[in-house]
Amino acid sequence: MFDIYDFYEKMEDGKIMLSFKGEITSDLLTSILHIMESKLDNIGEEPKLKKKVYNVLVECLQNLYHHNDGTGNQNLVKSDNQNSALFLIGRSDNSTYKIITGNYILKENVTDFESKLERINSMNKDELKEYYINTLSNESFSDKGGGGLGMIDIARKSGQKFEYNFTPINNIYSFFSLIIKVTQ
Amino acid sequence: MEILSIDISPKTPFVKFNAQDGKLEFRGRSIPENSIEFYTPIFEWIDKYSIQPKGETNVNIQLEYFNTSSSKCLLDIFKKLQSLHISSKSKVTVTWYYEEDDEDMLEAGEDYQAIIKVPFVMSKI
Secondary structure, three states, rough: OOOOHHHHHHHOOOOOEEEEEEEEEEEHHHHHHHHHHHHHOOOOHHHHHHHHHHHHHHHHHHHHHHHHOOOOOOOOHHHHHHHHHEEEEEEEEOOEEEEEEEEEEEEHHHHHHHHHHEEEEEEOHHHHHHHHHHHHHOOOOOOOOOHHHHHHHHHHOOOOOOEEEEOOOOEEEEEEEEEEEEEO | OOOEOOOOOOOOOEEEOOOOOOEEEEEEEEOOHHHHHHHHHHHHHHHHHOOOOEEEEEEEEEEEEEEEHHHHHHHHHHHHHHHHHOOOEEEEEEEEEEOOOOHHHHHHHHHHHHHOOOOEEEEEE
């Protein structure tokens, strides 16, 4: 039988505040943000850090909402998980928040996206500011909005390097895993 | 011209634009998934206002949070105000409010200041 206690302990050890697996809808996104805001208030998180965490959460969740390549596609191995994404947030004792996301990405999009992440990770604070301003003022945006600003913004707010991985799933998909740390 | 008034919601700000006194006000958070949908009536109002604006236009922006999808829409608003300002039809001033310890919000205002040629006043709450 699936070891529920083991699963519970892992969540406990990881200081998981909230986790979700499934389709990220607009209503769900609103609920998660609402719950997380209450939790951050309840633990009396320092306002500056609370704002950073909230900002990063908004961008992460909206990335999952807008950019899940699996959405509506029938080519996944497991037919029931095409709209699925994973989201977790944990908080360690030294007030470091860890936001973990996982979602399907089309293999054809991996190279561009990976080089973008590498570029962001190679930049310092000032370079990120310049990259953000250039992207904001020069690039056109889709209806989805972001226009590639989301990840740059997350990097600026978190002040930490992204940890990420692309796991090949089949000929069409990879699974994109991302860990974002937010500290004071 | 009619006053544009939009009530505050969990994901969108309170908006009040008054053509009579040239005061444009934003307050709250702007984190909608589809920001273009929310901002379109605002763009249209500013376009109409720009035909016969007041001599002075004061824009007050007091945002707690905004997402990157809104950041592009805010830029589009500032671009419209920049055209108005450059045309000399109205003297535009943007006051960007930020909470004392909110460096990220101050920096966000400075990002716009770097792009837009309209006087920005950074104001601590």
